[in-house]
Amino acid sequence: MIAQISPPELDFLPVAPELVLAGGGMAIMLAEAALPRVTSRVLLIASLLIVAGAAGITVALWGWDGEPTVLAGMVATDRFAVLIRGVLLAVAAIGAVYGHHQFDRAGERRPEFFPLLLFATTGMTLIAAASDLILTFLALEILSLSLYVLAGFSRRVTASEASMKYFLLGAFSSAFFLYGVALAYGATGTTSIGGIARALSGPSEGLPLAMVAAALLAVGFSFKVAAVPFHMWTPDVYQGAPTAVVGFMSAATKVAAFAALIRVFNVAFLPLSWDWTPIVGVLAAVTMVVGSLLAIAQTDVKRMLAYSSIAHAGFILTGVMAANQEGIASATFYLVAYALMIVGAFGVVLLVSGDERTSLSSYAGLAVRSPLLAALLSLFLLSLAGIPPTAGFMAKVSVFRAAVDAGHTWVVIVAVLASVVAAFFYLRVIVLVYMKEPEEELQPDRSPLPALTVAVPAVATLVLGVFPGLVFGLLETASIFRW
Amino acid sequence: MLSDYLPIVLLAGVVAVFAVASLAVSSMLRPSRPTPAKLMPYECGIVPERDPRGERFPVKFYVVAMLFIVFDIETIFLFPWALTFRELGLFGLIEMAVFIGLVFVAYAYVRMKGGLDWNVRGLREGPSPVAEPPPVDRRREVAGAR
Numbered sequence: 001m002i003a004q005i006s007p008p009e010l011d012f013l014p015v016a017p018e019l020v021l022a023g024g025g026m027a028i029m030l031a032e033a034a035l036p037r038v039t040s041r042v043l044l045i046a047s048l049l050i051v052a053g054a055a056g057i058t059v060a061l062w063g064w065d066g067e068p069t070v071l072a073g074m075v076a077t078d079r080f081a082v083l084i085r086g087v088l089l090a091v092a093a094i095g096a097v098y099g100h101h102q103f104d105r106a107g108e109r110r111p112e113f114f115p116l117l118l119f120a121t122t123g124m125t126l127i128a129a130a131s132d133l134i135l136t137f138l139a140l141e142i143l144s145l146s147l148y149v150l151a152g153f154s155r156r157v158t159a160s161e162a163s164m165k166y167f168l169l170g171a172f173s174s175a176f177f178l179y180g181v182a183l184a185y186g187a188t189g190t191t192s193i194g195g196i197a198r199a200l201s202g203p204s205e206g207l208p209l210a211m212v213a214a215a216l217l218a219v220g221f222s223f224k225v226a227a228v229p230f231h232m233w234t235p236d237v238y239q240g241a242p243t244a245v246v247g248f249m250s251a252a253t254k255v256a257a258f259a260a261l262i263r264v265f266n267v268a269f270l271p272l273s274w275d276w277t278p279i280v281g282v283l284a285a286v287t288m289v290v291g292s293l294l295a296i297a298q299t300d301v302k303r304m305l306a307y308s309s310i311a312h313a314g315f316i317l318t319g320v321m322a323a324n325q326e327g328i329a330s331a332t333f334y335l336v337a338y339a340l341m342i343v344g345a346f347g348v349v350l351l352v353s354g355d356e357r358t359s360l361s362s363y364a365g366l367a368v369r370s371p372l373l374a375a376l377l378s379l380f381l382l383s384l385a386g387i388p389p390t391a392g393f394m395a396k397v398s399v400f401r402a403a404v405d406a407g408h409t410w411v412v413i414v415a416v417l418a419s420v421v422a423a424f425f426y427l428r429v430i431v432l433v434y435m436k437e438p439e440e441e442l443q444p445d446r447s448p449l450p451a452l453t454v455a456v457p458a459v460a461t462l463v464l465g466v467f468p469g470l471v472f473g474l475l476e477t478a479s480i481f482r483w
Numbered sequence: 484m485l486s487d488y489l490p491i492v493l494l495a496g497v498v499a500v501f502a503v504a505s506l507a508v509s510s511m512l513r514p515s516r517p518t519p520a521k522l523m524p525y526e527c528g529i530v531p532e533r534d535p536r537g538e539r540f541p542v543k544f545y546v547v548a549m550l551f552i553v554f555d556i557e558t559i560f561l562f563p564w565a566l567t568f569r570e571l572g573l574f575g576l577i578e579m580a581v582f583i584g585l586v587f588v589a590y591a592y593v594r595m596k597g598g599l600d601w602n603v604r605g606l607r608e609g610p611s612p613v614a615e616p617p618p619v620d621r622r623r624e625v626a627g628a629r
Contacts (some may be wrong), residue, residue, distance in 0.1 A: 029592055030588060030592060031596070033595035
């Protein structure tokens with residue numbers, strides 16, 4: 001006879017954004033199947049309303065003063081989760097507009113794009129709030145499975161290749177992650193992130209096992225954030241997948257996976273921080289150097305941005321390795337800035353290379369054809385390079401300061417050198433855009449809606465570069481984990 | 484610390500040595516008299532009729548396979564729930580209703596998309612055939628990047 005199972009306290013408000021996203025995604029999916037003639041524009045508006053609803057609840061959750069975790073310790077209610085959710089929902093809204101535009105312009109009918117985007121966003125927001133490794137894994141799978149399908153949303157064979165590659169390597173990384181969860185349970189007897197921290201802070205016999213668990217979890221996360229040596233999929237997937245999807249996933253996946261990584265390593269494995277900071281430091285240094293160096297050799301703008309996103313993973317890891325509140329705040333600020341500039345940069349790529357011909361040489365003389373797009377592209381590239389007065393500069397300064405304050409000067413030296421190398425290939429594109437004659441017939445897209453959408457991250461990049469306090473003010477409370 | 488794992492390494496070594504040694508000794512000692520009947524693939528004692536590699540079947544069976552997984556998982560969850568229904572009580576009933584509702588959404592979607600129509604060609608609005616790949620310039624690709 002088994003014991004009476006008592007149902008957990010059910011407080012659904014902290015997961016209401018996810019419920020809205022998942023429910024809305026299913027509603028759109030069913031509605032589109034029932035009404036096959038519904039247009040992409042209607043689906044876009046419905047998706048944006050759903051995202052806005054989730055965002056409204058998220059804002060309301062900022063003032064949550066109940067339990068630190070709800071639903072039997074599965075979901076954290078801290079402001080870190082709220083802030084990350086806000087970023088993810090903004091990126092999802094921009095991604096929905098991109099997707100609508102790209103498929104509409106190509107004359108492809110892909111109504112499944114919107115439900116899949118909403119499901120992916122559900123997983124992403126959930127992983128930011130997960131305070132139990134089981135839920136982290138579940139959310140990781142929700143977002144990954146949706147993205148595997150989205151990456152193949154094109155008639156081009158390279159998209160199928162991208163989807164397949166992403167799926168196979170992603171499945172590998174999930175296995176690593178799951179093995180890490182199992183070992184963490186073996187070492188501490190719990191999968192709760194707070195529970196692991198409690199078990200490890202006392203005298204424990206499972207320390208070697210916990211170190212192995214931390215290493216395996218780090219491998220799983222490194223795949224998702226594209227840190228070297230687990231970055232191989234990134235260039236191929238970014239190049240092959242539709243640009244609209246890449247714009248969404250490059251920003252949102254990195255934010256979500258880093259949010260979970262920061263939470264797991266700064267809460268669960270904080271007692272072991274003396275052991276993992278050097279390893280994360282080496283990971284960060286290698287990622288920055290390899291990402292920056294390989295980006296120089298690229299001749300395709302999407303591949304170049306892919307290597308740039310690898311390098312940025314290294315910079316964010318520099319903030320993570322500080323393993324204190326300053327490190328968390330700086331890494332989170334970097335995530336916000338990175339999401340804005342990469343989603344904007346891919347938006348410009350979407351408008352310039354609508355037909356997926358993305359070789360760098362086709363960007364020559366863009367300033368003559370479309371001064372607005374050239375200016376937007378330059379702004380995002382300058383921000384990615386970390387040149388003031390953009391958000392990218394403030395983000396770099398803050399992670400470097402956090403790492404130096406925590407005593408990791410050698411990583412910062414590597415990071416500064418890597419930024420100098422990276423500046424070269426960003427500036428080379430700007431030179432190409434402004435100082436070369438257009439070689440071939442370049443037809444930039446002049447549609448107003450996506451151009452307006454790209455303007456949003458552009459303005460935000462500038463505003464955060466001049467007034468970084470807007471986000472750092474929020475981070476005073478949002479960089480504290482409650483468990 | 485790491486020496487705690489020494490027994491595992493030793494065990495792995497013993498296993499490897501035993502596996503290789505037993506196969507090697509057996510192949511050296513046993514008599515070898517191959518006959519055509521012995522070399523045939525084993526298929527429940529009857530003579531195999533076809534080459535299993537060359538077998539072809541319609542690709543639309545993959546929809547059936549995917550649908551099977553949906554219902555299979557539903558059943559797997561239903562059995563233990565039915566066994567512990569009294570202990571779980573109302574909470575379990577609600578949770579199960581939510582779960583079945585979600586599975587039903589998947590079923591309804593497949594149904595409306597025509598996934599269960601056997602004679603139409605593929606799913607309605609299904610994925611279109613793959614077009615010719617555009618020329619991709621990978622000449623200057625760095626070898627280590629792939």
